[in-house]
Amino acid sequence: MITETLKNFYLKYKVMIWPLVIGVSCILIILFVVIPQLLTYFQIRTQLTEKQNRLGVLEAKAKELEHIDDQTYVRNLQAAFVALPQDKDVPQVLVILQDMITRSGLALESIKFISADTSSSKQTSFQLGITVAGSMDSLRRFLAMTQESPRVLKVVMINAEAVGNSNIAETNLVIDVYYQPVSTNLGAVDQPLPTLSDADKKLLAELLAKYQTSAGLTNLAIPLGKSNPFQ
Amino acid sequence: METSHQKISINLLPPDVVLMQKEAGKLSLVNKFSIVALLSLVFLTAGTFAIRIVQGSDINQTNQSVVHAESKIVDLKDREGYAVVLKDRLESIEDLTTDSKRVSAFNSIVNVAPADAQIALLSLDKDGVLVMTVSSASITALESMLRNLEQASKTNGVISKVELESLSRGRDNIYRYSLRIYPR
Numbered sequence: 001m002i003t004e005t006l007k008n009f010y011l012k013y014k015v016m017i018w019p020l021v022i023g024v025s026c027i028l029i030i031l032f033v034v035i036p037q038l039l040t041y042f043q044i045r046t047q048l049t050e051k052q053n054r055l056g057v058l059e060a061k062a063k064e065l066e067h068i069d070d071q072t073y074v075r076n077l078q079a080a081f082v083a084l085p086q087d088k089d090v091p092q093v094l095v096i097l098q099d100m101i102t103r104s105g106l107a108l109e110s111i112k113f114i115s116a117d118t119s120s121s122k123q124t125s126f127q128l129g130i131t132v133a134g135s136m137d138s139l140r141r142f143l144a145m146t147q148e149s150p151r152v153l154k155v156v157m158i159n160a161e162a163v164g165n166s167n168i169a170e171t172n173l174v175i176d177v178y179y180q181p182v183s184t185n186l187g188a189v190d191q192p193l194p195t196l197s198d199a200d201k202k203l204l205a206e207l208l209a210k211y212q213t214s215a216g217l218t219n220l221a222i223p224l225g226k227s228n229p230f231q
Numbered sequence: 232m233e234t235s236h237q238k239i240s241i242n243l244l245p246p247d248v249v250l251m252q253k254e255a256g257k258l259s260l261v262n263k264f265s266i267v268a269l270l271s272l273v274f275l276t277a278g279t280f281a282i283r284i285v286q287g288s289d290i291n292q293t294n295q296s297v298v299h300a301e302s303k304i305v306d307l308k309d310r311e312g313y314a315v316v317l318k319d320r321l322e323s324i325e326d327l328t329t330d331s332k333r334v335s336a337f338n339s340i341v342n343v344a345p346a347d348a349q350i351a352l353l354s355l356d357k358d359g360v361l362v363m364t365v366s367s368a369s370i371t372a373l374e375s376m377l378r379n380l381e382q383a384s385k386t387n388g389v390i391s392k393v394e395l396e397s398l399s400r401g402r403d404n405i406y407r408y409s410l411r412i413y414p415r
Contacts, residue, residue, distance in 0.1 A: 014258060015254070015257055015258055015261055018261060018262060018265050019261050019264070019265050022265040022268055022269055023268075025269070025272075026268060026269070026272050029272055029276060030272070033276055033279075034272075034275060034276055034279055037276075037279040037280065037283055038279060040283065041279065041282055041283060041286060044283075044286050044287075044290060045286070047290065048286065048289060048290050048293060051290065051293045051294065051297060052293055054297060055293060055296050055297050055300060058297065058300035058301060058304060059296075059300050061300075061304055062300050062303040062304050062307065065303075065304065065307035065310045065311060066303075066307065068307075068310045068313070068314065070310065070313075073310070073313040073314070073317065074313070076317055077313060077316065077317055077320075080316075080317055080320040080321060080324065081320070083320075083324050084320055084323055084324050084327075122319075122323055123323050123326075123327065136341055136350060139341075140337075140338055140341055140342075143334045143337060143338060144334070144338065146334065147328075147334055152324055152327045152328060154327065155334055155337075156357055157354075157355060157356060157357060158337055158353065158354065158355040159352075159353070159354045159355075160350070160352070160353040160354070161351070161352050161353075162349065162350060162351045162352070165349070167349075169350070169353075178323075178327055180320065180323050182316060183315075183316070183319055185315070186308070186311065186312035186315050186316065187308070187311040187312060187314070187315040189301050189304050189305065193311060193314055194314055194315055194317075194318035194319075195318075196317075196318065196321070199325065200318070200321045200322075200325070203321055203324060203325055203328075204317075204321060207324070
């Protein structure tokens with residue numbers, strides 16, 4: 001009886017049944033297979049493009065790193081560290097100041113610490129107060145030398161007073177001496193390799209020139225006392 | 232004599248059979264369409280799977296290349312450190328050395344002081360304001376000095392304002408004057 005009914009149903013709707021079954025199957029396959037696959041395809045295509053871009057950047061960075069000359073960089077770093085050391089290096093600055101004072105024709109009367117460390121965003125500085133005596137020309141020469149100093153110094157205050165009616169002035173100078181501890185951030189894989197701008201290269205050339213001319217000063221071992229204290 | 236080419240078609244089949252043939256034809260057409268649709272879908276699905284497989288292999292290859300490049304960079308970390316530290320230090324040095332206004336102002340002002348004027352006191356504070364006390368035998372030295380300070384070409388344009396704070400003439404006929412000079 002049921003078979004008969006099914007047979008009649010099939011005979012009656014046989015033209016519609018197959019297209020219907022195939023249509024529904026197509027829709028289901030499209031909804032649950034094709035569309036998700038295509039969506040995933042587009043997502044992965046975006047990811048792939050990003051990864052390929054990153055790969056390009058990383059390969060370029062690796063190539064740049066391979067071409068870095070260690071010796072040149074170490075030398076450049078030495079020059080930069082003389083100009084801006086990682087710690088106070090007080091003996092070095094005293095030697096440099098003393099040398100500049102002597103060469104400018106001034107006479108050093110005293111050197112003292114004025115203030116302890118003051119930190120800005122990156123650099124730290126301490127203040128030295130020096131008292132010198134000499135002519136205005138010598139003072140000007142000394143000030144010009146501070147600008148050419150192998151170490152970064154900044155004259156903050158100048159107080160010059162003429163001694164009697166003479167051409168000699170006694171001058172108190174306050175000088176900021178800078179240093180900068182080494183940053184803990186030494187680059188990351190995805191961080192682009194810093195490149196030196198034209199201004200950087202110019203500055204570096206100046207630093208290297210100062211470093212070469214002041215090699216004797218900056219490498220000078222400071223005698224801290226008599227070699228034989230019993231003499 | 233005329234020849235006629237008229238076609239005469241006579242269906243001698245019974246109407247039931249004709250109806251069945253029509254239905255069979257319709258069914259066959261529908262089946263063909265269904266098969267074509269099904270095959271197209273199969274191809275489409277197979278195509279998407281094939282593309283995904285190729286894409287998977289591409290992404291694996293790219294991932295391997297990325298890992299290789301990363302390990303290369305990690306191996307050269309020292310050199311990267313050199314470059315980062317050098318750049319950082321150069322930037323700091325550049326920041327600190329560009330600001331040399333005070334020394335320039337000092338040098339320019341001392342330069343414009345006439346030869347017959349003697350600087351008795353000169354003070355340059357943290358804001359770059361320079362106070363100077365000068366003495367001279369004649370008033371022309373003061374005039375000459377003020378004229379020089381006015382001229383930007385002689386002072387390299389570092390001065391914005393000059394104030395004459397005091398002017399006196401002593402019993403010894405020496406002029407003493409005090410100037411306050413503001414930087415630009």
